Amino acid sequence: MILDALIHLAFVLALPPLLLGVIGKVKAFFAGRVGPPLVQPYRDLARLFRKSEVVSTTTTWVFRAGPVVMLATALVAAMLVPFGGRPAPLSFSGDLILFAYLFALARFFTVAAAMDTGSAFEGMGAAREATFAALAEPALFLAFLTLVRASGSLSLTGMLGHGLGRAWSSASASLVFVVVSLFVVLLVESSRVPFDDPATHLELTMIHEVMVLDHSGPMLGTIHYAAALKLLVLGALVARLVAPVSTGSLPLDWLVFAGSILAVAIVVGVVESVMARLRLLQIPLLLVGACLLSGFALVLFAR
């Protein structure tokens, strides 16, 4: 139990930049390049934390609160999610609501931090972030409801625990929908293609990157790290759903988890390589589609 919690913590602290490295490698592979080494994101973070920062004269404490809240909420949320078949360090009945609302809290402060700079571009990104989240939130909850219904449990650890294998055999159609819907939520919440392009350099087209234009140095590093952590946390949900294996052995379970989360990162990289970013006006349609899909998954239980 203690060992599990320690491994969990180690994964939370160490793994997120690696996922970015994997995505980068996959994209490089598709582009026919060698690409930066897997540890490049670690080096980038180290570089950012060594730098000094430039702070806009327009801003108040809220500007600094953006990265701080983003990091803290992602850390607490990471403690609620089970990695693989192993139980999460923190688990209680109803923790999935706290999980979803922690991300909402982070969103409130990142959006406010963007507004704090008084920049039109950052305001634009903030408005888009808030808009798309309003559609992603119901999709996430409908997916959770389906899992609650399938497992009879109100905690993330219970929902994604040993019963998952049985749920796959009895309600496979619903779970397929849930996986797709959660994957869409993962992409939009961690600002990946087709919703947002983290590699773009045109302010007008970006969502998340444009919100943090004014953050620099350690604050920017924190934002990148927290975003990668969010990718890990949401990826862990998807990874567990597609690899519902519980061997009972501690090292094997963690190996399965490590493999499946890397597979999720590879899929994200593939999606990013083969798809173009959607036009902004089409994004809501895809999100409504995800809501309907997970709603459908829930309704299937009423047959």
Added chain:
Amino acid sequence: MIASLCLAAVVLAALSGVPGLFFPRTSRAGEQLSVAAMLAFGALALFVALRVLLGGGAVELSLPWSVPGGAFEVRIDALSAVFLAPVGLIPALGAVYGRGYWPERDHPHDARQLRFFYGLLTAGMALVVIAANAVLFLVGWEVMALAGYFLVATEDREAKVREAGVVYLAMTRLGSLVLYAMFGTLLAATGGLLLFARSPATVAMRPVFQSAVVLLSLAGFGVKAGLVPLHAWLPPAHGNAPSHVSALMSGVMLKMGIYGIFRVTSLFAAPPLWWGELVLALGIISGLVGVAFALGQHDLKRLLAYHSVENIGIILMGLGLALIGRATGRPALAVLGFAGALFHVWNHALFKSLLFFSAGSVVHQTGTREMDRLGGIAKRMRLTALAFVIGAVAIAGLPPLNGFASELFVYLASLRSVAHPGGPWLVVAFAAPALAMIGALAVACFAKAYGAVFLGEPRSDDAREPRESSAFLLAPMAVLAALCALFGIAPGLVVPMLARAVDAWAPGLSAAAPLASLVPTTAITLGALALLLILGIAALVLRRRPTAMSAPTWACGYSRPVPRAQYTASSFAQQLVVLLRFIVWPRTHRPAIRGLFPSPTDFHSETPDLVLDRAALPLTRRIARAVGSRRVLQGGSIHAYLGYIFAAVIVLLLLFRVGGVLP
């Protein structure tokens, strides 16, 4: 003894503004006396409420009263006490706030009348929640409704304010009319008992009468609570009233409607399933419509008013789930839903008053409510801005504050019925994604309001030089903010009180499903503390370093950023408003830009209220035009109206003599 203490408090509140009428305008004594009286009232009311809620048992009092059909019966059970607590707290804080916000020195014409009706409104509300007799209840109700009108119309020299007052008055009269019909039905069906509490007579009523009473109460009390589509009076009234009055109306007066609906649904022992489904649907509609319209607003106080509609929706969603739980024999669902609704009544009173207080503080200093004229206030009014952001986080239902705690109860109610299926679990299930959508939209809306008003650079000269408000305004905000944090971090404190109120609503529920075993209060407390701890450490690590440089905001290469180029509240919400256009129906004025050298142009957008501006007002205007000069009965002469009333009383007395309806 306790009940007479409460009655004394009511009298104190009612008279709090009276001495001020007799002091010269140069004297401060009237103001000070009224604040002192309201504080004393608040302390007494809170004492009584807490005593009952902490297990002191219900208190009763009955006095001789000569009104036919009426009896001066006061009864404070746990359900009354839940509502008595905000009726005590918010007006007392509001009186302190009003001392700095609306001083007689600055408002020699209307400060006295404001204090007088403020006390009267408070007394009316207190009477509403403690009355056990229907006639006494209606007396309190009418005092509250009429005092509310005079408060809305405080600045009656402005046409907009007068219109808001008339709309309020018309709708509140319509609501009262429906309530008379409701009590009439109760009277007829129970054989002359004018009790407003569960009795064998109400339980034995025929189902069709029970349903009639519940439907009438949803309409009559729904007007006061601001249930969509009966919410039309609320945005103009809350927008135009002085801010501490808006806080009182939004935080407390709307809840009197909720109290009425709670009482009526507790009269009957076996609610049919469709009551719960109807209330749940109404709650979801109110929640979504309220927050969608809030997004479209340009006026800060109107935005807050629409959020009241949203939160009333959340409260009703809790009640709907609870009724479904009672109808299908699922005590856990009923307890969680109703406790969530009650807890949200408290929490909304706290954070909405906090938001109106801090919005009022901004309006006081800048003289405008237009969000697109404000900006950058946080640098000069740090404490007001802090109060607003605490209120915003709380109302958006975000952890670790109180809005999250009460919404969690409602979520748990919905999730539990999904985990243990059977009965109408699919209907109940959709409460959770609806609440999630409402919550996400509320986050967007408050990020917009906070960002536009307090952050960035001033957008006009109004916002250029505000000063921080006085301690009279800040102290009440501090109290409310502290309570928001306390209830959010330690919801376990209120669980036993809520459990008692749940039992007062439907006896025996708590025994079947103890609330304390249904909500993870310890986990919430630990989670909140962990979050705060990590936040503190992260803030310490990421604190501003000495090497940090200051520079203007990066404007993507453009070297001279101007405040006018900032994203405004309207542009922030534009995309969501367009997505929700099937609810909001925004109206934009956007002339086409033609030619190589286009002339200066303008853009204008507004979101007229679906019910008031698009239906009710045009309809009434058309009727008025159609009737025109042929109005015979409505001459506008007060003598004629007195004559009508006299004639009506005579006719009614004759009818009673013949029919013998009254005992």
